[in-house]
Amino acid sequence: MKKHLYVNGKWKEAHNYLPLTAPYTGELIAEVAQADNQDVEEAILAAQAATRIMSSMPASERSAILERVADLIFHRQEQLVQLLSLEAAKPLKTARREIARTIQTYKFAAEEAKRIHGETVPLDAAPGGEGRFAFTVRKPIGVVGAITPFNFPFNLVAHKVGPAIAAGNTVVLKPAGQTPLSALVLAEIFEEAKLPAGALNVIPGRGSVVGEMLVHDPRVAAITFTGSPEVGIAIKNKAGLKRVTLELGGNSAVIIDKDVEISQELIDRCVWGAFMFSGQVCISIQRIYVHESLFGSFLTAFRNAAERLVVGDPFEETTDLSAMISANEVERIDSWVSEAVSQGAVAETGGKPLSSRLYPPTILTNVSKQLPVSCQEVFGPVVIVTPFVDLNKAIEAVNDSRYGLQAGVYTNDLRAAMRAAEQLHVGGVMINDIPTFRVDNMPYGGVKESGFGREGVKFAVEEMTDLKLICIKR
Template sequence: MKRNLFINGQWKEAAKYNALYAPFSGERIADVGHADDADTEEAIQAAVAAADKMASLSAYQRTTILSKAADILETRKEELARLLALEAAKPIKTARGEIARTIQTYRFAAMEASRIHGETVPLDAAPGGEGRIAFTLRKPLGVVAAITPFNFPFNLVAHKVGPAIAAGNTIVLKPAGQTPLSSLVLAEVFQEAGLPDGALNIIPGPGAIVGEKLVRDPRIKAVTFTGSPAVGIAMKNKAGLKRVTLELGSNSALIIDHTVEISDELIDRCVLGAFSFSGQVCISIQRILVHEGKYEHFLNQYKAKVEKLVIGDPLNESTDMSAMIHEKEVTRMQEWVDSAVMRGAHVVTGGTALNSRIFPPTILTNVSADEPVSCEEVFGPIAIVSSFSTLEQAINEVNHSRFGLQAGIYTHDIHSAMHAAEKLEVGGVMINDFPTFRVDNMPYGGVKESGFGREGVQYAVEEMTEMKLITIRL
C-alpha cells in the first residue's frame, strides 16, 4: 500500500517514501510519503489560504462538520481499530477503546464549536468608563501546527484537530513516523464531512525538517505538541511569540494508604494503569507507593495478577500486551532494568525481554531513586513498588521528580485525600483512582517538565483562540 501526502484537499506524491513495518510481525504494511521542506511550505501556504474561509464558517457549520466526522468514524470503527492494532501493536480490545474515545472527542469538539463565547465587561467600574458598553469575542488564531506521538494516534490527534476546527482554525498535522496511517485516514473522513480544502493538511516527515519549519515559521500561530521533554523544551525556545501547548513526559505515581483494602478492583486498576499498551502511555503508573502495613499483601496480589496477562498478537481478542513500538525500546527497557538490578533492585516478575520486540510486564522493588527506571520516564511495561510509613513521606517521594503530570491516591481518610490534593506537585490528582485516569472533556496537562498549557477540548479551544475586546461609547 502506498500513501501520499495530503495537501490542500489533494493527495500529493512525495519525493521520498519510507517503508512502514508492523511492530509485532515485522511485516511491511505500507510505503508512506515523507514531506520535505517544499512540501511543508506548500502545506503552510494551503492552510494560510484557507484560513479566512475557515474563520468565516458559522458555529453551526463547524459543529455540523465535526459531528459528521464523528459519525463517519463510528461507521468505520472496527476497520480503524484493526489499522491501529496493525501499525502500533495496540491490542485490538485496547484499540477499540481508543477509537471509541476518538469519536467522543470529536463529539465534544462539535459541542464546543457551538458555545464559544465572550463576556460583557463593566467598564463603569472604573472612573472614566461611564457611558460605555464593552464585550469580548474569541477569534481563531489562524494556522495551527499539530505534532503528534505514536501512542494514541487517533485520540491525541483528535485532541488537537478537533479543537482547532471547532475554533475556526486551519491545521498542518505532522503525525508520528510509526503511526501515519491513522492520521492519513482523517483526510478521507474530514473531506467526506465537508471540511474546506486546505483546512487540514497531513504531512508525515522528519522532525528535523517538517517539525522545525512548522515551529519557526511566523505564519504558524500556534503549535500543539505531544512528545518528549527535550524536544518540547527546544520547540518552545524556537517558537517565538506563537501559542505553544506542550504535553511532555511523566513518571506517574500512585499512593495506597493504610485505610484501603487491597481488593481485586484495586489490583486490576494497578495492572491496567501500569501495563496497558505495554506502558506506552503518558500517565502510565510507573511508581506505586504502598503503606508498609499493606505492602507485602499488595505485592503478592499484584504479582499474581500481572503474571496472568496474555502477551501476543495484537489482533487476537485475548491479547493484553503485545510488541513495543520499536526494538530499540525493548533494548532500553533491558538496559534500565539491568542497571537497577546491579545496584540492588529486585525483580518480582518479568525483567527479561521475551524477544527483540516484546518486553514482559515487570515489577521491581528496592530501586534506587536515582536509577533511570525510577527518575526518568520509562514509557514501557515496568512498575516500581515501594513502601512508606507516613503520608508525608509518600508525598515527598512522589514530588521528588522533574515531572508532574498526574498522580493518584487511594485513601478512605478525607483529610489525607485533601492534604495530598494540596501538596502533590502535579497537574491532576486522582483520589481513589489511578493516575492513568483521563476522560476527554477534562483539563489535562502538567507542571514542571511535564508540559505547558492544557488539553481537554474546551481548554484547548481557549488555547487556540484570541480574545478581542469591543467597546461602544453611547
Template sequence: MEKQLYINGEWKNGVEYVDLFAPHSGEKLAQIPQATKEDVESAISAAKNAQQSMGELTAYQRGTILEQLVNLLIENRDKLAEIVALEASKPLKVAYGEIDRTIATYKIASEEAKRIYGETLPLDAVPGGEGRVTYTVREPIGVIGAITPFNFPFNLVAHKVGPAIASGNTIVLKPASQTPLSALALAELIDQTDLPKGAFNIVTGKGSIVGDALVNHPDVKAITFTGSPEVGIALKNKAGLKRVTLELGSNSALIIDQGVQLTDELINRCVWGSFVYNGQVCISLQRIYVHESLMDEFLLKVKDATEQLKIGSPLDSNTDISALISKKDVERIEQWVRQSIKDGAKLVTGGKKIDERIFAPTVLANVKNSCEVVCHEVFGPVVTVNSFEKLEEAFEEVNNSRYGLQAGIFTDNIRHALLATKKLHVGGVLINDVPTFRVDLMPYGGVKESGYGREGIKYAIQEMTELKMISIKM
C-alpha cells in the same frame, strides 16, 4: 502500497519514501512519503488561504462538520481499530477503546464549537469607565501546526484537530513517523465532510524537516505538540512569539494509604494503569508508594494479577501485552531493569525480554530513586513499588520528579485525600483512582517538564483562540 501527502484537499505524491513496518511482526505495511520543505510550505499556504473560508462558517456549521466526522468514524470503527493494532502494535481491545475515545473527542468538539463564549465587563466599576458597553470575544488564532506521537495516533490527533476546527482555525498535521496510517485514514474521512479544502493538511516525514519548518514558519501562529521533553523544550525555544502548547513526559505516581483494603478492583486497576498498551501511555502508572503495613500483601496480589496478563499478537482480541513500538525500546528497558536490580531492587515478576520485540510486564520493589526506572520515563511495561511510613514521606517521593503530569491516591481518610490535592505538585490529582485515568473533556496537562498549557477540548480552544476586547461608548 505507496501513500500520499494530503495538501489543500488533494492527495500528492512524495519525492522520497520510507518503508513502514509492523512493530509486532516486521511485516511491511506501506511506503510513506517524506515531505520536503516545499511540501510543508504548500501545506501552510493552503491552510492560510483556507482561513477565509473557515471564518465564514458559523458555529453551527463547524459543529455539523465535526458531527459528519463522528458519523464516519462510527461507520469505519472496525477498520480504524485494525489500523492502530497493525501500525502501533496496540492490542485490539485497547485499539477499539481508542477509537471509541476518538469518537467521543470529536463529539465533544462538535458541542464546544457552539460554546465559545466571551463576557461583559462592568467598566463603570472604576471612575472614567462609565457610559460604555464592553465585552470580549474569542477569535481563531490562524494556522496551527500540530505534531503528534505514536501511542494514541487517532485520539491525540483528535485533541488537536477537533478543537482547531471547532474554533475556526486551519491545521497542518505532522503525525508520528511510526504511526502515519492512522492520520492518513483520518484525512480520507475528513475529505468526505464539508470542511473547506485546505483547512486540514497532512505532511508526513522527518521531524527535523517537517517539524522545524512548522515551528519556524511566520504564517504558523500556534504549535501544539505531544512528545518528549527534550524535543518539546527545543521546540519552545525556537517558537518565538508563537502560541505553544506542550504535552510532554511523565512518570506518574500512586499512593496507597494506610488502612486501604486491597480489593481485587484496586489491584486490577493498578495493573491496568501500569500495563495498558504495554505502558506506552503518557500517564502510565510507573511509581507506586504503598504504606509499609500493606507492602507484602500488595506485592503478592500485584504479582499474581500481572502474571495473568496474556502476551501475544495485537490482532488477538484476548491479548493484553504485545510488542513495543521498537526493538530499541526493548533493549533500553532491559538495560534499565537490569541496572535497577544490580543497584538493589527486588524483582517481583517479569524483568526479561519475551523476544526482541516484547518485554514481559515487570514489577520491581524497593527501587532507589537514582535508578532510571524511577527518575526517568520508562514508557514500557515496568512499574516500581516502594513503601513509606508517614504520608508526608509519600508526598515528597511523588514530588521528587522532574515531571508532574498526574498522580493518584487511594485512601479512606478524607483529610488525607484533601491534603493530597494540596501537596501533590502535578497537573491533575486522582482520588481513589490511578493517574492513568483520563476522559476527554477534562483539562489535561502538567507542570515542570510534563508540559505547558492544557488540552481537553474546551481548554484547548482557549489555547487556540485570541481574546479580543470591544468597548462601545454610548
C-alpha cells in the same frame, strides 16, 4: 502500497518514501511519503488560504462537520481498530477503547464549537469608565501546527485537530513516523465530512524538516505538541511569540494509604494503569507507594494479576500486551531494568525481554530513586513498588521528580485526601483512582517537565483562540 501527502484537499506525491513495518511481525505495511521543505511550504500556504473560509464559517457548520467526522469514525470503527493494531501493535481491546474515545472527543469538539463566547466587562467599575459598554469575543488564531506521537494516533490527533476546527482554525498535521496511516485515513474522513480544502493538511516526515518549519514559520500561529521533554523544550525555545501547548509525558505515581482495602478493583486498576499498551502511555503508573502495613498483601496480589496478563499477537482478542513500538525501546528498557537489578533492585516478575520486540509486565522493588528506571520516564511495562510509613513522606517522594503530569491517591481519610490534593505538584490529582484516568473533556496537562498549557477540548479551544475586547462609547 504508497501513501501520499494530503495537501489542500488533494493527495500529493512526494520525492521520497520510507517503508513502514508492523511492530509485531516486521512485515512491510506501506511506503509512506516524507514531506520536504517544498511540501511543508505548500501545506502552510494551503492552510493560510483556508483561514478565510474557516474563520467566517458559522459555528453550526463547524459543529456539523465534526459531528459527521464522529459518525464516519463510528461506522468505520472496526477497520480503524485493525489499522491501529497493525501499525502500532495495539491489542484489539485496547484499540477499541481508543476508537471509542476518539468518537467521543470529536463529539465534544462539535459541542464546543457552539459554545465559544466571551463576556461583558463592567468598565464603570473604574473611574472614567462610565458610559461605555464592553464585551469580549474569541477569534480563531489561524494556522495550527500539530505534532503528534505514536501511542494514541487517533485520539491524540483528535485532541489537536478537533478543537482547532471547532475554533475556526486550520491545521497542518505532522503525525508520528510509526503511525502515519491513522492520520492519513483521518484526512479521508474529514474530506468526506465536507471540511473545506486546505483546512486540514497531513504531512508525514522528519521532525528536523516538518517540525522545524512549522515551529519557525511566522504564518503558523500556534504549535500543539505531544512528545518528549527534550523536543518540547526545544520547540518552546524556538517558537518565539507563537502560542505553544506542550504535553511532555511523565513519571506518574499512585499512593495507597494505610486505611485502604486491597480489593480486586484496586488491583485491576493498578494493573491496567501500569501495563495498558505496554506502559507506552504518558500517564502510565510508573511508581506505586504502598503503606508498609499493606505492602506484602498488595505486592502479592499485584504480581499475581500481572502474571495473568497475556503477551502476544495484537490481533488476538485475548492479548493484553503486544510488541513495543520498536526494538530499540526494548533494548533501552532492558538496560534500565538490568542496571537497577545490578544495584540491588528485585524483579518480582518479568525483568527480561521475551523477544526483540516483546517485553513482559515487570514489577521492581528496592529501587534507588536516582536510577533511570525510577526518575526518568520508562514508557514501558515496568512499575516500581515501594513501602512508606508516613503519608507526608510519600507525597514528598511523588514530588521528587522532574515530571508532574498526574498522580493518584487511595485513602478513606478525607483530610489525607485533601492534604495530598493540595501538596502534590502535578497537573491532576485522582483521589481513589489511578493517575492513568482520563476522560476527554477534562483539562489535561502537567507542570514542571510534563508540559505547558492544557488539552481537553474546551481548554484546547481557549489555547487556540485569541481574546478580543470590543468597547462601545454610548
